[in-house]
Amino acid sequence: MSNTPALQRDAAGEFPPLQGMQLALLTIAVALATFMEVLDITIVNVSIPAIAGSLGVSPAEGTWTVSSYSLAAAIMQPITGWIARRFGEVRTFVTSMLLFVLFSALCGFATSMTMLVVARLIQGLVSGPMVAIAQALLLRNYPPQKRGMAMGIWAMVVIVAPICGPIMGGWITDNLSWPWLFFINIPVGLLGAAVTWNILKNRESQLMRVPIDVVGLTLLVIGVGCLQYTLDNGNEYDWFESPRIIMMSAIAAVALIYLIVWELTDKHPVLDLHLFQERNFLMGTIAISLGYFAFFGINVVFPLWLQTTLGYTASDAGLAMAPIGIFAMMIAPIVGKNINRLNLRVVASLAFVIFGVCSFWSATLNDQATFAQFASPRLWQGLGMPMFFLPLNAILLSHVKPSELAAASGLSNFMRTLAGSISTALSIFLWNHRTEIHHGVLVEHVRTNSEGWQHYQGVLSSGGLSDQQALGVTNYMVGQQASTMAANDLYWLFGIVFISLIPVIWLCKPPFTGRGGMGGH
DSSP, X not given: OOOXXXXXXXXXSOOOOOOHHHHHHHHHHHHHHHHHHHHHHHTTGGGHHHHXXXXXXXXXXXXXXXXXXXXXXXXXXXXXXXXXXXXXXXXXHHHHHHHHHHHXXXXXXXXXXXXXXXXXXXXXXXXXXXXXXXXXHHHHHSOGGGHHHHHHHHHHHHHHHHHHHHHHHHHHHHHSOTTHHHHXXXXXXXXHHHHHHHHHTTSOOOOOOOOOOHHHHHHHHHHHHHHHHHHHHXXXXXXXXXXXXXXXXXXXXXXXXXXXXXXXXXXXXSSOGGGGGSHHHHHHHHHHHHHHHHHHHHHHHHHXXXXXXXXXXXXXXHHHHTTHHHHHHHHHHHHHHTTTTSOHHHHXXXXXXXXXXXXXXXXXXXXXXXXXXXXXXXXXXXXHHHXXXXXXXXXXXXXXXXXXXXXXXXXXXXXXXXXXXXXXXXXXXXXXXXXHHHHHHHHTTXXXXXXXXXXXXXXXXXXXOOHHXXXXXXXXXXXXXXXXXXXXXXXXXXXXXXXXXXXXXXXXXXXXXXXXXXXXX
8 A cells, every 4th residue: 555645544444535536537437437337238228129130139139239238237246245345446446437338349249139139248247246236336436525426417417418328329220220339339439448547546446455255146146037037038928828938937037036044144135135124224215216117218108109100200209209318408407506405305205206207298199299299208207207206216225334335235136227127128028018909909800891990981882902012001990099008118118107106205204414425415
């Protein structure tokens, strides 16, 4: 360790906070890394039809590029604490960025869906620790009185990145080609890694030689992997009519049950479930995970519906989602700066009210709505995003010890990312399932003795269409309406989820000032 006074650790083993230009550069570097990792969750969303078409698979199979990444990142996040203690937060963060760059390049060079999914899976594995450690690095290196602002910056990046994803993804897909969705990570990742290492290489966190929980990690990979396989492939194999799905579901259930039992008794668990004994961490994690489940489901279904049902281009679908960032970018710094003064439960509750209202609003729109009408709920939804991420992160970390920040952040991010991964698969399944139900109900009205059908058939016939052509046009319109009604069903469901989470927030116990460096009351 250096003899320079500024690099002497205090009694708690922490270095003095950074100041001035070094702090600003570190913030930019960490923000770039966080932006890059979170961006890759949503940048592919609007490009799924293009990727699927290019690689010769269905759009449903194309969603594996989203869920495989989220799944792998979710698996790695719980062991972030162990990795950081064993190898150091700085080394782990920089190595994660460099490996992320490497596998981003491999994603871009993929020539089949199998190759792309494998590359995305490994990309998610190596990126798993990045967001959690980014949060820990900011908290460790910011002065205590400015940690609220640090989390405001961190949250703004987490908020803005998913917004930029569809916009950038749409533009890149329409104007370049889908491999550039991944190639753009290369310069960003290299720059972020270089700056971070240059500033923090002599400020490494204290190392601890703790054993890895091999049994817990194995159970985690098997349980979550089998669960994700079931969700991704259930629709294709007709769910529990398939012995394969039954087997994978049973393995997932057994592995996850044994995982919980094992982790509660192991001395060095890969998932430190004892953190859930703290009420604020438990309730905050539940609220942020289920809220993210609903939020992510909307962001998966909405662009797919616009493209597959209404014929929007990837760029137009991205632009329809873009307004969500306007209020989000304006409000996030304000919330972060004043987080010590705000009633966090009130702010988070308001976020869920805004999310719920916007979801119900979206459920009233149909395929005849204008671009502006589709974009309007997204605009106001952005108002709630900083009120969602910032207060809930502050609440769940409020009583966490500095030495447990990486583990707690990793566990909460695991739950949130897993919720997003499950949401991707489940939302697509529910959308397809509800589309089939609505299609079946609607076609019942297309009968020879139906006055409505007779009138519509007459209109089509007067336009020069044969009976067979008229049936084809009608079937297309029925499918379009069924898809729209199914999407609206999901918006109603997600709206209900948002509203139902408000009581959970009020189970959190103030004050929300603690060793996690957060504020609020």
